[in-house]
Amino acid sequence: MDYRGHFPIFKNNNSVYLDNAATSQRPGCVIDAVSDFYAYSNANPLRGLYDLSMKATKKYEDARKKVADFLGAQSPSEIIFTRNTTESINLAAYSYGDEYIKEGDDIVISVMEHHSNLLPWQRLAKNKHANLVFMEPKENGVIEDDEIENKIGKQTKIVAIAQTSNVLGIENPIERIIERAHQMGAVVLIDGAQSVPHKKVNVKELDADMFAFSGHKMMGPMGVGVLYVKNSIMEKMKPFLMGGEMIEYVTREEATFAELPHKFEAGTVNAADAYGLSVAIDFINKVGYDYIEKKDTELTQRIINGMQAMGHITVYGHEDPSKHNGIVTFNVEGVHPHDVSSILNEDGVCIRAGHHCAQPLMQFMKVGSTARASVYFYNTSEEVDKFLDCLSKVREVCGYGT
Amino acid sequence: MELKSLYREIVNEHNLRPSHKAAIENPDLVLRGVNPSCGDDISLQLKFEGDVISDAGFVGTGCAISQASADIMIDNIIGLNKEEALKQAELFMSMIKGEALSEIQFDELGEASALQDISHMPARVKCAELGWRTMKEMVEKNN
Structure with missing residues (x-):
């Protein structure tokens, strides 16, 4: 099968592009989708009471539904749109971690993490006087069962780990990690930035509590990412950024917040790129x-x-x-x-x-x-x-x- | 100069067979210079007789351009006084940032002027600068 013809960059450039783990290339349909959004459907989504705004809103919310189906989520309300994996993990560390991590708790990650799945937890651990614990792999990259059992214990409140390492390419045993973490009463965030482009993910079958990925590594636009959070956990989380679109009612002193997941999407949303991501999902499914x-x-x-x-x-x-x-x-x-x-x-x-x-x-x-x-x-x-x-x-x- | 020729004609010689990549005896000044994003990591050592740099050396690891540039820099600065060494560093930085130099200024830089095309490779500018930047910092601090 020749999918190469779908990618304008290969017609415009003779480079041998072997940096796909950093960002993928995009097919014409995704590039056109972003442009079409602005050419045919542009208005500020979620607020306007006129047709054009409703059209923009529909494109955005349909994209959310597409992502929910793609990940096997129970409901679109479990999907928060962010800028990228980094923002998704920062959101989780702040909105969940800052509320529920206490002094002396363990936050468990691995030594293989991308800085984006390390620094937010490092800051949280410092602020809360919690411990940041590192699972370590063998030389071939494999994290073995006894390492999982030794590092994830009763003090563990959060486990955050990449499904696939961006350096070694190895897939971590996340099923066993999730099982162990849940036995110990901890919640688990999976960094799917390197896995989603390459393999089918089902968050429900995995029983992941949170799952983060970026659009741009799977042929979507730059600037749109996803944080999946189980509804039962999202309900307990505090807002991340404060401002427009994320409120229900505001007075001079107080505010109540919009329903899930809008509470976590402050400001005008990136609807064009979310729509672009939904077209990338169609493309990946087609391939x-x-x-x-x-x-x-x-x-x-x-x-x-x-x-x-x-x-x-x-x-x-x-x-x-x-x-x-x-x-x-x-x-x-x-x-x-x-x-x-x-x-x-x-x-x-x-x-x-x-x-x-x-x-x-x-x-x-x-x-x-x-x-x-x-x-x-x-x-x-x-x-x-x-x-x-x-x-x-x-x-x-x-x-x-x- | 094309990059591959740059390696073959200048960089390799100073990277594989450096004249000054060794610790010197009783240095007066020692400073570590690091490019955190690429892992270039050198320790530069200077010895003075009065105001004049009488000996210099470096130890460390890094890419060929960082190591070669540091070696060439030391060739250039031995025998210069502090003011002259700082002036050379400024000339080198200007060249590597792509500013136009005069014929005389190129001559002053000697072999280091062969690195001028690195100014077209933004990702490598820091590598070429490391030794010079470290030397400048040491001399300025102790001037």
């Missing part, structure tokens, strides 16, 4: 997760095999390419990742280099920084081969004998 996972594994396998054949390359994480979710983090012997990335850029190959917003993991792995190639279903084996060919010349460019 199908079976195809996406098949391509992820095929391309990842090709990358890892090529790197192993090349020599002088360390690949981090699991030996099984199907456990990488399209993410290959690596280093070239003797060459700093920033040099690798700059040199590949000369050949039009885009990869990430640095700490990938996961410095504690870099410290845990005892590497200063790494390079990362990440694929999506629209990448091709020809692109992978070009990347590998350019990569094989990097050491020579940096003055090492071939």
Whole structure:
């Protein structure tokens, strides 16, 4: 199947784009949807009593329903639109964490977290004199059962963990983590930023209490993200940002707040991008997760095999390419990742280099920084081969004998 | 200069076979310079005879550009007095930020002027600046 033709950027640009874990590319239908919203349906949603505003409101609320179905939520009222995963997790840490975490409680995360699923909890733990506890993986990236049992205990009130690591690509055992956390009476937030683009998620089957993801990593627009929260938990949460659209009744001294989930969406909402996200969901459903996972594994396998054949390359994480979710983090012997990335850029190959917003993991792995190639279903084996060919010349460019 | 030529002609030599990447004896000033976003991390050491930099060295890790630039910088500043060293640092920073320099100013920078095309690579400007920035901070503080 050729889905590549749906993406205008590939017609306008010859780059080999292998930084999909940072942000994906967008198909024409998503780009058009955002533009169409402004061209045909634009008014301030949720307030106007005229047709155009009602049309904008409908587009926005239909998008919420689409997201709810996509995640397997019980009701659209469990879906809060945010800017991105980072804002979703900050909302959870403030609106839930700030209310229910007390001195001496444990907040459990893992050492693999993206800074966005670390810093909000770090601040909360400091403010409340609570403990931030880190689950650690084995060298292949796997968090084992005894680690889960040792770290999640009676003092644990919140567990926050990525479904898929943005560095190692490994999927964490979130079913077991959720089960253990619930036995201990803790609530669980899953950071789905790297999982949702690559695999089917059902929050109800997972029994996740909160689930965060970004639109832009799954072909949606930048600037729209989602926080799913179980209704029973959302009811107990305090508002995040205060202002317009999130109120019921306001006097000089007091305010009561709008019904769920609007209480958590202060100010004029990002309706155009929410609509764009709903079109991205249609597109991802059309492509199908079976195809996406098949391509992820095929391309990842090709990358890892090529790197192993090349020599002088360390690949981090699991030996099984199907456990990488399209993410290959690596280093070239003797060459700093920033040099690798700059040199590949000369050949039009885009990869990430640095700490990938996961410095504690870099410290845990005892590497200063790494390079990362990440694929999506629209990448091709020809692109992978070009990347590998350019990569094989990097050491020579940096003055090492071939 | 194209990036690959830059590595081959200038950067590799100073990165793989640096002249000054070692601790010096009894330094008068030592300062750590870090680029937190990329992990470049050096410790720069200066020794003075009166007002003149008589010896210098650095230890640390980082990308080829950061290490090579620090090595070239030390080549340049040994034998200069504080004022001259600061003036060179300012010239280098101007060049790397893409400001136009005169023929004479390029000559003053010597081999360091070969790094001028890094001004077209915004992601690498900080790497090239690290050694210079650290030296400037040390000398200014102790002037």
